[in-house]
Amino acid sequence: DIVKDRKVLELGSGNGLCSLAAAKLGAAEVLATDYRSLPLTLVQRAADAQLGEGQQRLRTAVYDFAAPMPSPVTVSMRKRAEKIAPPEHPLPEHDVLIAADTGYSKALAWRLGERCRAALAAGARVVVCES
Numbered sequence: 001d002i003v004k005d006r007k008v009l010e011l012g013s014g015n016g017l018c019s020l021a022a023a024k025l026g027a028a029e030v031l032a033t034d035y036r037s038l039p040l041t042l043v044q045r046a047a048d049a050q051l052g053e054g055q056q057r058l059r060t061a062v063y064d065f066a067a068p069m070p071s072p073v074t075v076s077m078r079k080r081a082e083k084i085a086p087p088e089h090p091l092p093e094h095d096v097l098i099a100a101d102t103g104y105s106k107a108l109a110w111r112l113g114e115r116c117r118a119a120l121a122a123g124a125r126v127v128v129c130e131s
Contacts, residue, residue, distance in 0.1 A: 016043030
């Protein structure tokens with residue numbers, strides 16, 4: 001029920017497993033994003049194979065949720081929130097935000113936290129997991 005009939009945004013989708021699962025579970029729309037285009041090409045192929053050629057429910061887009069990436073030194077400082085520049089681009093429209101295995105560094109975790117707070121403030125549901 002978390003994704004059914006909702007707009008889902010996956011940050012840092014990589015192989016797109018969460019996006020593909022959301023589409024299979026009845027999400028109205030799914031946007032799989034990553035900062036690289038190659039994984040997104042593979043996600044789109046998998047979506048076409050699993051959901052039907054030319055399907056429109058799962059789309060992909062190059063989107064770097066962490067840009068500009070804060071430096072490790074800045075993230076480690078006191079009062080860092082005052083020193084870190086805001087994200088370059090707002091989050092695409094969504095009802096559910098998914099991020100899996102995206103917190104590889106303190107800087108990425110910081111930026112992900114900002115994105116989750118923004119999503120929650122806008123009324124979205126947020127699902128984050130790390131392995």
